[in-house]
Amino acid sequence: MSSSLRRFLITRILLTIPMVLILVTLIFFVMRVLPGDPIRSQLGPRVSEEQANVLRERLGLNRPLYVQYFDFLWDMVTLDFGTALTQGERPIKDELGERLPATIELTIPAITITALLGILSGAFAAKNRKKPIDYAIRLMSIAIYSIPIFFMGLLFQIVFSVRIPILPLSGRMDTLLLTQFESITNFYVIDSILTGNWPALKSAIGHLIMPSITLGLALTGVFVRLTRVNMIEMLQSDFITAGRARGIPERRLVYKHALRNTFIPILTLLGLQFAILLAGAVLTETTFSWPGVGRYLVDRIELRDYTAVQATIAVFALFVAAISLLMDILYAFIDPRIRY
């Protein structure tokens, strides 16, 4: 790694700090401006002022706003995240520790499906530009792109768990298995392998299929289009013509030369799409009752659980920042013009 690249990456890391700070500050105040508060959401609307004050005091909500704000920032800096205001007032670290693995376990297969399906069919369409298969792929991608996630999820549920009951409707594992399931990492697939619990593994994978395909497909549409457009441009570039004039097989020109160079713009999109992926994860988790961070966030926003929402958003932001950093590194890896 050259020194200029290192400097670039360090700058990028340092830049994420103000970015995350601005975001969490925004969330801190937006949450408090929203009508409703964690007291009413838990004790109901007809609670007496005295009872409310007791709870308010316990949760530290009676303190001045700036104290709460700096307290929150300190929790972030120390990576302590504080405790939730609702639902048992547990440490947020523990709550996210259970849910984050669930989300990651869902997004990894999803993004793999997206990348493989999107990039390959985009490249294939570009190679067969203006042939029927190209039109078919484009039509499919537009169709997929315009179907809302929850609708696609619902469709899958109706077909594959109601009409032809081969896949579980929702959740991460069969309830029966779950009661005696020993969770170490909270990645159910990994846990069941570690404990040699094969029925649990089968159930975990079975539960993953529909949600990850739903989420993966939802993001595929954009990828097909992006890959196709960039590939078409790349296939018209001089070095491809030169390669053709050297007798390099068409297949190699498309899938090796052009595709590798197309990865550069695609990676940028992949980084940008990560935020959209998280949004998609929220919808997918809601549709499939998947106990991940997305659903957690939605639940806690409803309960006006200030600290939980703030911490979750901060974690999201850090994730997005980390991913885009990773993209930059990959970028440099793929494109020698950046590396040297």
Add this chain to the structure above:
Amino acid sequence: MEEKQLLAQIRNLSVEYKTRLGQVSAVDGVSFDIYKGEILGLVGESGCGKSTMGKALMRMIQPPGKITDGQIIFQGEDIMTYDDNQMRDFRGRKVSMIFQDPMTSLNPTQRVDEHIIEAIQVHESQTKTEEALTRAEKMIRKLGMQRRRMNSYPHQLSGGMRQRVMVGLGLVLNADLIVADEATTSLDVIVEAQLADQLKDIREEFGVSLLVITHNIALVAEISDRIVVMYAGHVMEIADVEPIFDNPLHPYTRGLLKSIPNIKLVDTEELYKMPGEPPNLTHPPSGCRFHPRCPRAMPICKTYEPDLEEVSSGRFVKCWLYIDHPEKESETIKVEA
């Protein structure tokens, strides 16, 4: 002089592009020969079909273009009859091409050695990587580049070096013909001269034929053995270098040479500007395609297209001035510039 051996014969080749404005007749009934080990210059104004000709020679015309007629006989075989596999083998192994823009003609994510090794292995699948690497190294050194350049990416090389890599990619497979389409145009003058010299050396050393496509007449005068002059998709004149510069026969060749500052013609007073514009090839002029601009045009030129005739040994001209025709004797028409 020893007998020249034929490498390729282009016969009656036509290429058309389908556009919204109609068929562009970019190359029309072109015939010429390429001999073994010669440097053949292909010159003409912008848009006269030089690049199209170069690409057609390798059957690399992409839609909306199409070779509509003709034969390309290479070492005795008509490559127009080749299937895709034969064509793929032909490209790179028999004919190789260097392009105008050295910045973009190499894969930006591939190192120099990877380019060369790939070219070798694509055509000789049994060649081991180490052996290919040795050959690549030899080639790089022969082209006057340091060995460490093997590990460079294209963006780390100068334009001249990149063009040499392109040349090397052809030579390493022992191509019989290298087509260089404006290969020196984007280089600065000194690098251009170096590359031109190198092309000559390469011809000596490898016995390869070169088709140098350019609108730089000075370059052609400097390095070519023979010249093909194209105008509006037609070959107008073919001749050895000295005779054509001493005594251009075709009016277009005359105009072309007169418009070059550093070439001495008998009666050059000031730089000549050829009247008119190159024609629109969707509706090429009738008869001789040069007639609207020709200072010596005759009535017949408008109606009948002259053939490309051999007027003396190895010298071909496509002009009524050198061919007899019953309707030829009429008053010369005036041409407005």
